[in-house]
Amino acid sequence: MxxxxxxxxxxxxxxxxxxxxxxxxxxxxxxxxxxxxxxxxxxxxxxxxxxxxxxxxxxxxxxxxxxxxxxxxxxxxxxxxxxxxxxxxxxxxxLSRMNEVLEVNAEDLDCKVQAGVTRKQLNDYIRDTGLFFPIDPGADASLGGMAATGASGTNAVRYGTMRENVLGLTVVMADGSVVHTGGRARKSSAGYDLTRLMVGSEGTLGVITEVRLRLHGIPEAVSSAVCAFPTLEGAVDTAMMVIQSGIPVARMELLDEVQMDAVNRNSKLDYPVQPTIFFEFHGTEASAREQAEMTGEIARDNGGTDFRWATRPEERGKLWQARHDAFYAAIGLRPGAKGWPTDVCVPISRLAECVLETKRDIEETGLLAPIVGHVGDGNFHLVFVVDPDDKAEMEKAAALNDRLVERALRMEGTCTGEHGIGYGKMHLLEQEHGDLLPAMAAIKRALDPLNIMNPGKIVRVDAN
Incomplete structure (x- = not known):
């Protein structure tokens, strides 16, 4: 060459x-x-x-x-x-060609997959066992990538994130050696927790090639419901009260009126263009019904409409696919634009304050930035729909994003609930964990002394 x-x-x-x-x-x-x-x-x-x-x-x-x-x-x-x-x-x-399901241990509710297996592929493979894997970021992401980025999704409020559902990993380290972390036991006190170190490391410490995952039983009853609210405050207050009441809701997704308009257009739906929560309830017939009744009372107290139900599998599938396509729906509001997604997470008691302040900030700035969030765990997202060639618009979006993170940190939250750091949020990680960056850099240097593993992400280090 x-x-x-x-x-x-x-x-x-x-x-x-x-x-x-x-x-x-x-x-x-x-x-x-x-x-x-x-x-x-x-x-x-x-x-x-x-x-x-x-x-x-x-x-x-x-x-x-x-x-x-x-x-x-x-x-x-x-x-x-x-x-x-x-x-x-x-x-x-x-790693997309490493796409084999290696083991399914139905009795112990675990499996092992190669890193290129996607979440939908795994669920199709295990459907007849009565089990499912619940972590569902919007895209049909690979499970290795989901582990590497510490992914989450709409089910996290009940089933946790990748950190709670990865039991072990096979990782190729920076020198080409192969290590196996964790195991099939449900708990262990054996040394440093290298599984959790690798989950969320974004390929900066090693290459995840196999993932051992926790599986869950498919619930007896599953029902989904949509509830619109006259105000964003009423919707967020409902989410907070549902969690504080101890109702074990499986999914609780907030979409503001801008995002609902986008979702309706993109997925050919006809829901009111108002702040809305998508709910899902899992359990026995009796427990799912009780969860729905209790949640419905809270929603009505906050101005919510009667639930609009989706009980058949195809109805639920259409509803949640529309939610998963929210990013692309938002971009569709402005043809030719690009999406700048960002997210923060705050303690549930500060969620309403953070969301409402952010909404006012968006309106005052004049940007197109729909809000959508996994509000059951205090995590919400913006998608700035922007023209990357418009310098003034990009500066506005960057300033708003910085204010969003500053707000979340002031409320004892985090600069990212699930998107990760990459290189796009490195300066924001410094705001949140500046005191920890030397320790993170020391780990990086110890495990990757030549700085060849996805360099320039999370922390900046020089090769030894």
Whole structure:
């Protein structure tokens, strides 16, 4: 290849000898692997490689370590803070062909999958066992990517996030060695919790190649309901009171009137264009009915309408698919624009204050920024629908985003409930955990001394 030194060509030759046509330097493929679903500019890798086994991933990493070339793990590319951008070139390590379900232990409610298995693929595979995997970010993300980013979703209020549902991992470390963390036991006090260290590490400490997951029984009864409110305050107060009352609601998703308009248009629905909560109740027939009745009373006390039910599987599927498509629906409000998604999470007692202050801020700024959130755990999102070429508009959005995070931190919250840091929120992580960054950097240097694992994300370090 013209312009490359012999050394640069050599690392590609080594990878080519290992992978054959599963190594590509195609410009289109490289650009595709250098961008995620957000507004962040693409940073293409030098090459894209497709691995099919943990052993192959280990050899790829060893080759890259010898030549000090960055390795950026890639699942489905649906992250939102620039996680997959190849800021320093190197290799995009695509794990999508590692898509086998390796074990299902129905009696113990656990399974093991390769990193490229997606959440929908897993649930289709285990449907006949009476079990399901509940973590559901909007996209059909890979489970390795979900572990790497500490993903969450609409079911988190009842079933937790990836941190609570990952039992163990197989990880290729920065020197090409392979480690196995955790296990099938439901609890352990055996040493440092390296599973939790790797969950949410965004590929900066190692490459997750296999994931052992906690499964859950499919509930006897499932019912979904939609409730509109005349005010955003009434909707948020309802969510807070439901949680504080101890009602074990499975899903409780807030959409402001701007997001509801977008969802109606995108998914051909006809719900009122008002602040709205999507609910779902799991349990026995009796317990699900009791949850719904108690929640309905709270909603009515806050001005909510009678529930509009979706009880048949196809109705529920359409409702929740509309919710999962909220990001794309928001962008559709302004054709040609890009989506700048952001999220914060606050203690549930501060949720109303944070959401209402943010809504006023959006209105005063004049930006198009629908609100949607997993309000059962205090997490909500904005999608700035922006023109990246409009410098003034981008500056407004950046300033509003900074104020959003400052507000959340003032209320003892966090700069991100589930999107992660990538490189898009590194400056905000400094605001939240500036005192911890030296410790994070020390961990990074210890496990990745050459700084080849997804460099430029979470913390800034120099190679030793």
């Amino acid at each position: 013209a312009g490359e030194t012999a050394l640069e060509a050599n690392w590609l030759d080594e990878l080519g000898a290992l992978l054959g046509d599963r190594l590509s330097t195609s410009q289109a493929l490289r650009e595709q692997h250098g961008r995620d679903e957000s507004y962040h500019p693409a940073h293409a890798p030098d090459a894209v490689v497709f691995a099919t086994s943990t052993e192959e991933v280990a050899e790829i990493v060893r080759i890259c370590a010898r030549h000090r070339k960055p390795v950026i793990p890639f699942g489905t590319g649906t992250s939102l803070e620039g996680h997959v951008a190849a800021l320093s070139g190197g290799v995009s390590l695509d």
